[in-house]
Amino acid sequence: MLEGILKFSHHLLESSVCEGELVIDATCGNGNDTLFLSKLVGKNGHVLAFDIQEKAIVNTRETLINNGISNVSLIHDSHANLKDYLLKEENQTIGGAIFNLGYLPRSDKKVITKPESTITAIDTMINSLKQNGLIVLVVYHGHEGGKEEKEAILKHAIKLDQKEYNVLQYGFINQKNNPPFIIAIQKK
Ligand SMILES: C[S@@+](CC[C@H](N)C(=O)[O-])C[C@H]1O[C@@H](n2cnc3c(N)ncnc32)[C@H](O)[C@@H]1O
Numbered sequence: 001m002l003e004g005i006l007k008f009s010h011h012l013l014e015s016s017v018c019e020g021e022l023v024i025d026a027t028c029g030n031g032n033d034t035l036f037l038s039k040l041v042g043k044n045g046h047v048l049a050f051d052i053q054e055k056a057i058v059n060t061r062e063t064l065i066n067n068g069i070s071n072v073s074l075i076h077d078s079h080a081n082l083k084d085y086l087l088k089e090e091n092q093t094i095g096g097a098i099f100n101l102g103y104l105p106r107s108d109k110k111v112i113t114k115p116e117s118t119i120t121a122i123d124t125m126i127n128s129l130k131q132n133g134l135i136v137l138v139v140y141h142g143h144e145g146g147k148e149e150k151e152a153i154l155k156h157a158i159k160l161d162q163k164e165y166n167v168l169q170y171g172f173i174n175q176k177n178n179p180p181f182i183i184a185i186q187k188k
Pocket of ligand 1: 026027029030031032033034050051052078079080101103104105112114117118
């Protein structure tokens with residue numbers, strides 16, 4: 001079966017993240033991916049969940065409380081500042097990460113992810129990513145500013161050295177209205 005975009009993004013992480021690892025939700029929004037990651041790593045693992053919007057942090061906190069989750073640090077900051085939240089002295093390894101790009105559904109469509117910060121976050125993550133770990137980006141690009149971000153990310157991802165990374169693009173090319181697609185970066 002060809003899995004839908006969100007299901008496939010979770011499937012990729014399920015197949016690569018292990019219990020007890022540190023993982024990143026780069027854009028927590030309403031907390032759906034945060035919840036998914038928190039269950040994946042279990043009580044010995046930890047999730048760093050970022051969002052620049054207070055509303056997203058509030059919504060995600062509510063999702064986590066409703067599900068009795070306690071292995072998540074909610075960070076009201078840009079994912080571009082990820083390195084400030086990694087413990088340098090412990091040389092922390094990241095088990096995997098997810099980005100859902102674009103804007104928070106049913107919210108201000110002007111608050112969107114931006115190419116520079118997304119790329120800075122990817123580059124920080126890649127340095128600390130475990131061998132065979134995955135960074136999964138769900139690229140929504142139908143909104144204003146989405147095309148520019150899509151192009152910048154593709155340009156960046158295509159340049160990653162094939163000796164060090166596998167880079168996958170997954171999407172439905174016969175769907176109308178700018179359907180989302182996945183970019184997955186695997187460290188060899
Ligand atoms: C498509 S939504 C995420 C949906 C979320 N994954 C969920 O499961 O509900 C994108 C989110 O990215 C956030 N965002 C935008 N720029 C950001 C940045 N630089 N760092 C962290 N989050 C950012 C937005 O505030 C928005 O909540």
